[in-house]
Amino acid sequence: MISKNQIKFVKSLQQKKQRDIHQCFVVESTKNVLEILQSDYELLHLYATEHWLSVYNIKYECTLNVVSEKEIQRISSLKSASEVLAVVKIPIEQNNIDLKDVNIVLDDIKDPGNLGTIIRVCDWFGVKNIYCSNQSVDVYNPKVIQSTMGSISRVEVVYTDIVDLIRNSSNEVKIYAAVMDGVDVNNIKVAENSLIVFGNESHGISQEILSLIKEKITIQKIGEAESLNVAVSSAIILNKFCV
Amino acid sequence: MISKNQIKFVKSLQQKKQRDIHQCFVVESTKNVLEILQSDYELLHLYATEHWLSVYNIKYECTLNVVSEKEIQRISSLKSASEVLAVVKIPIEQNNIDLKDVNIVLDDIKDPGNLGTIIRVCDWFGVKNIYCSNQSVDVYNPKVIQSTMGSISRVEVVYTDIVDLIRNSSNEVKIYAAVMDGVDVNNIKVAENSLIVFGNESHGISQEILSLIKEKITIQKIGEAESLNVAVSSAIILNKFCV
Numbered sequence: 340m341i342s343k344n345q346i347k348f349v350k351s352l353q354q355k356k357q358r359d360i361h362q363c364f365v366v367e368s369t370k371n372v373l374e375i376l377q378s379d380y381e382l383l384h385l386y387a388t389e390h391w392l393s394v395y396n397i398k399y400e401c402t403l404n405v406v407s408e409k410e411i412q413r414i415s416s417l418k419s420a421s422e423v424l425a426v427v428k429i430p431i432e433q434n435n436i437d438l439k440d441v442n443i444v445l446d447d448i449k450d451p452g453n454l455g456t457i458i459r460v461c462d463w464f465g466v467k468n469i470y471c472s473n474q475s476v477d478v479y480n481p482k483v484i485q486s487t488m489g490s491i492s493r494v495e496v497v498y499t500d501i502v503d504l505i506r507n508s509s510n511e512v513k514i515y516a517a518v519m520d521g522v523d524v525n526n527i528k529v530a531e532n533s534l535i536v537f538g539n540e541s542h543g544i545s546q547e548i549l550s551l552i553k554e555k556i557t558i559q560k561i562g563e564a565e566s567l568n569v570a571v572s573s574a575i576i577l578n579k580f581c582v
Numbered sequence: 583m584i585s586k587n588q589i590k591f592v593k594s595l596q597q598k599k600q601r602d603i604h605q606c607f608v609v610e611s612t613k614n615v616l617e618i619l620q621s622d623y624e625l626l627h628l629y630a631t632e633h634w635l636s637v638y639n640i641k642y643e644c645t646l647n648v649v650s651e652k653e654i655q656r657i658s659s660l661k662s663a664s665e666v667l668a669v670v671k672i673p674i675e676q677n678n679i680d681l682k683d684v685n686i687v688l689d690d691i692k693d694p695g696n697l698g699t700i701i702r703v704c705d706w707f708g709v710k711n712i713y714c715s716n717q718s719v720d721v722y723n724p725k726v727i728q729s730t731m732g733s734i735s736r737v738e739v740v741y742t743d744i745v746d747l748i749r750n751s752s753n754e755v756k757i758y759a760a761v762m763d764g765v766d767v768n769n770i771k772v773a774e775n776s777l778i779v780f781g782n783e784s785h786g787i788s789q790e791i792l793s794l795i796k797e798k799i800t801i802q803k804i805g806e807a808e809s810l811n812v813a814v815s816s817a818i819i820l821n822k823f824c825v
Contacts, residue, residue: 370808452695456811456814459807459810459811460807460810460814461805462805462806462807463801463803463804463805463807463809463810464803464804464805465804465805465806466805488807488808488809489807489808490806490807493805493806493807523825525821525825558706558821559821559825560706560707561706561707561708561824561825562704562705562706562707562708562709562736563705563708563733563736564702564703564705564706564731564732564733564736565613565731565732566706566731567702567703567706567817568699568702568813570811570814571699571703571813571814571817572817574810574814574815574817574818575817575818575821578768578801578802578818578821581804582766582768582802582804
């Protein structure tokens, strides 16, 4: 059973303001919830159908609400809710800036699907850290969580002043900007410690940040499309940097 | 002004059955409509706001409806409609199978965003032909069109029996399957004429098709994500095959 207050509370977490107040977020669908259960994230509430609980014999240390499919649809942000939904505590941000190996910087990414897919791509290629400008879409947005496909538990996303981050990075870190008119990424020699900056979906990387970066890289265009999606671009570039 | 019948007609085209009956589909947003206007596609009706028409001084040979923003929202499939929408004739399928250069085969792709993004990726890398199994998502689905970002006008999508296509391809065409346990795509020597097969989002490539293909290729995994999105995978692989 689910109360009106519970419905109101879970649904309110679709808004960033409410997530900030309550310091928790929602994770939906089997893959995502199972990954969260295996991670260091702290689960607060689990909503699942009897059927789901019988299929996935999970261990949990939080309040459990056994709900019907109809009830879970009422708290879901998805068009077709899955049989499980978790309310998870937002971890305390460590803000440890560690620029060893390959790191991603996102300058005002706005589309939640893009951020989620970039997190999944980073997880595939073993990239542990994403630094987002403070104006980027919130990582705990339900659409971001949904498109990470569980990778959220293995990639750290830090919101910070990325101009300062770039300015204060040591000489041992090479900084690259993914742009339309740089050197073909297939032809560069990749530095051991690197920061790769990707820009906003419409405006690209801001002028202020571009002026700080010497190494400009590009995915060579053979056809006529005006641009590539930023998540797609990050995947092509990480396949060069990480493999 | 827009009539009730017009609203009903344009909205009905969100369904494949109605698109098949009327042999037309809907294109929304400035980028997509401008690309269609420059292409060989035949426009039937154009709905645009006065403001849009004053900004984009376009030439058209179809009925024009000057509409308000409120009116265009009523016929749009988007949450926030753009200021322009076109109803476009579905071209007569040529069914010319030409496997020169690099070609993509999609085995039951179901997500419209994925097909749209793959079309955009193909357009970036100069791939002209995509062959879809008959069970794949319809290319004229509004979400597919939206995510092509105008590339639909330069990439031909053909629905066909892909088992026959693979069986009947000449020896001069090398066929590759994108799978989880193949050879690292970074290390292969790419054939001049190639067919690259990508599978369904959940089940991958069907056993019947896999059994026909010797060359299995993979994007090397460094981290822990279970899989990569199929559109992201196609981009990484085409960056190897086309550049």
